[in-house]
Amino acid sequence: MPPRRRPPPGTEGSGADTRSRILAAARDLAVENGFDEFTVEKVAEKAGVSRMTVYYQFGSKQELLEALLDRLAERGGIDRLAEAMKREDPLDSLTGLIAVFCGFWASDRVAIRRLRSWGGLRPAGAGADALERDARRRRALESVVRRIAQRHGKPGKRYVKDAVDLLQVLTSFESYDVLARESRDERAVARLIDRTARAILGVEGD
Amino acid sequence: MPPRRRPPPGTEGSGADTRSRILAAARDLAVENGFDEFTVEKVAEKAGVSRMTVYYQFGSKQELLEALLDRLAERGGIDRLAEAMKREDPLDSLTGLIAVFCGFWASDRVAIRRLRSWGGLRPAGAGADALERDARRRRALESVVRRIAQRHGKPGKRYVKDAVDLLQVLTSFESYDVLARESRDERAVARLIDRTARAILGVEGD
DNA sequence: TATTGTTTATACAGTGTGTATAGTTCCCGT
DNA sequence: ACGGGAACTATACACACTGTATAAACAATA
Numbered sequence: 001m002p003p004r005r006r007p008p009p010g011t012e013g014s015g016a017d018t019r020s021r022i023l024a025a026a027r028d029l030a031v032e033n034g035f036d037e038f039t040v041e042k043v044a045e046k047a048g049v050s051r052m053t054v055y056y057q058f059g060s061k062q063e064l065l066e067a068l069l070d071r072l073a074e075r076g077g078i079d080r081l082a083e084a085m086k087r088e089d090p091l092d093s094l095t096g097l098i099a100v101f102c103g104f105w106a107s108d109r110v111a112i113r114r115l116r117s118w119g120g121l122r123p124a125g126a127g128a129d130a131l132e133r134d135a136r137r138r139r140a141l142e143s144v145v146r147r148i149a150q151r152h153g154k155p156g157k158r159y160v161k162d163a164v165d166l167l168q169v170l171t172s173f174e175s176y177d178v179l180a181r182e183s184r185d186e187r188a189v190a191r192l193i194d195r196t197a198r199a200i201l202g203v204e205g206d
Numbered sequence: 207m208p209p210r211r212r213p214p215p216g217t218e219g220s221g222a223d224t225r226s227r228i229l230a231a232a233r234d235l236a237v238e239n240g241f242d243e244f245t246v247e248k249v250a251e252k253a254g255v256s257r258m259t260v261y262y263q264f265g266s267k268q269e270l271l272e273a274l275l276d277r278l279a280e281r282g283g284i285d286r287l288a289e290a291m292k293r294e295d296p297l298d299s300l301t302g303l304i305a306v307f308c309g310f311w312a313s314d315r316v317a318i319r320r321l322r323s324w325g326g327l328r329p330a331g332a333g334a335d336a337l338e339r340d341a342r343r344r345r346a347l348e349s350v351v352r353r354i355a356q357r358h359g360k361p362g363k364r365y366v367k368d369a370v371d372l373l374q375v376l377t378s379f380e381s382y383d384v385l386a387r388e389s390r391d392e393r394a395v396a397r398l399i400d401r402t403a404r405a406i407l408g409v410e411g412d
Numbered sequence: 413t414a415t416t417g418t419t420t421a422t423a424c425a426g427t428g429t430g431t432a433t434a435g436t437t438c439c440c441g442t
Numbered sequence: 443a444c445g446g447g448a449a450c451t452a453t454a455c456a457c458a459c460t461g462t463a464t465a466a467a468c469a470a471t472a
Contacts, residue, residue: 018418039459050420055461057418117323166402169381178375196372199405224449245428256451261430263449 019057019067022047026068030114040064066129069115073133076104085140090147091203097140098171098193105176106186116173134172141167145201152203166200225263225273228253232274236320246270272335275321279339282310291346296353297409303346304377304399311382312392322379340378347373351407358409372406 025047029038040061044051058064077100084096105112116130145163148154169175170193179189198204231253235244246267250257264270283306290302311318322336351369354360375381376399385395404410 040461041459052421053419056420059461061460162398165385165387166398169375169384172380172384174378174380175375178378179371181371192368192372196406199408200402202405246430247428258452259450262451265430267429 018047018049018053022049022054022057022064023068023071026064027072027108027111030068031108031110035114035118065115065118068111069129072108072112072115073104076107078104081140085143090144090151091198093144094148094197095194097144098197099190101137101171102176102186102190102193105173106180106189109177109180112173113177134168137171138164138168141171148201148203152201154202163201167197170197170200224253224255224259228255228260228263228270229274229277232270233278233314233317236274237314237316241320241324271321271324274317275335278314278318278321279310282313284310287346291349296350296357297404299350300354300403301400303350304403305396307343307377308382308392308396308399311379312386312395315383315386318379319383340374343377344370344374347377354407354409358407360408369407373403376402376406 022043026038026043029043029046040054041051043064044054047054054064058067080103081097081100084100085093087093087096141164142160145160145167149156149160149163154160175193176189179192180186184192228249232244232249235249235252246260247257249270250260253260260270264273286309287303287306290306291299293299293302347370348366351366351373355362355366355369360366381399382395385398386392390398
């Protein structure tokens with residue numbers, strides 16, 4: 001049962017969820033300034049809520065960041081990955097996978113960048129969260145590459161391992177972030193990655 | 207004129223430089239634990255020095271980290287880059303460049319990883335330092351790719367831009383860090399990157 | 413109305429950064 | 443030998459942020 005909330009005390013009306021408002025504020029704050037400015041105090045202020053409420057809702061700064069990452073993933077359309085993986089031709093799946101992740105990275109690029117570099121610092125928390133997501137991407141890539149190797153008659157183990165590792169790099173956020181600099185929009189990046197992936201795999205391009 | 211130092215008060219003899227001891231301690235601490243444990247206090251303790259001495263020598267935690275990154279670069283053999291760039295055949299330069307950077311990343315992988323993810327948080331400081339280094343790598347890549355494009359008769363602008371961006375990704379620390387996981391030593395990673403780079407450039411491999 | 417869940421104000425402990433200040437110890441030039 | 447300066451140290455402080463504790467106010471619901 002979702003807990004009921006009341007409208008904020010000062011303001012009236014406003015059926016907006018407190019949790020949601022806090023997450024939105026956190027996201028904006030992460031984008032606007034660096035993580036030096038990212039304090040629970042300021043998140044609360046921006047959300048029009050007391051600091052205690054943030055702790056009441058999320059327990060700690062860590063969990064707040066994890067929740068934020070979850071929300072970004074949700075809004076970024078990561079759920080469309082499963083659909084893409086169902087394509088008959090594994091090369092289509094690969095193209096789909098690339099499009100899905102580019103869509104995700106592009107959906108809130110700056111916020112994701114900040115969240116990920118924050119995560120790198122801590123073994124647990126938002127860091128582990130991002131790593132878990134990377135692991136999922138890897139599993140998807142493994143599945144696709146294996147299917148491609150089979151269909152295109154590529155030699156075994158080594159081919160798959162190298163290809164998976166290289167594609168892991170190529171489809172990472174860090175890659176997207178570099179490739180999307182200067183005059184390449186989301187679709188152009190996806191095309192470039194797709195073309196490169198095929199070169200790596202040694203299959204015919206366009 | 208380098209400032210003179212005296213041997214530490216408790217211990218006797220010991221011509222070791224204080225600054226150097228602090229940096230060594232900082233490096234070890236960064237490797238051992240995460241950055242939560244990385245406090246000026248603990249660095250000082252590990253270096254057998256008072257906390258004030260760290261501030262006296264480096265001014266702030268920021269500057270300590272920058273100095274550490276500088277030291278890692280120095281020890282990682284980055285200076286051999288200039289030599290590699292002088293090769294007559296640009297493909298040889300590319301191979302050399304890749305070897306130099308793989309050597310650097312491999313020279314203190316964990317410490318570099320920690321330092322870089324720390325740097326991502328702050329626009330100035332260790333972050334800017336890493337970005338500056340990335341920019342230098344980029345300029346080297348631009349030069350090499352342009353030479354390759356000329357020699358191998360590749361079409362203009364777009365080819366160079368795409369190739370530089372892709373190689374920027376491929377030769378980054380993040381790529382090395384992924385590719386060096388599980389049973390690939392430094393040389394194997396360098397070979398894999400080299401082969402992939404040639405596939406991206408569309409020139410003959412081995 | 414009583415209860416439960418949400419929000420708030422206030423106060424506090426703990427930890428880390430950075431500064432200020434004064435004192436110590438050594439080295440070196442005169 | 444003396445004085446000055448550089449490196450190091452001890453102590454104390456201001457400040458910011460995280461997280462906890464406690465009690466109170468408030469709304470919706472049973």
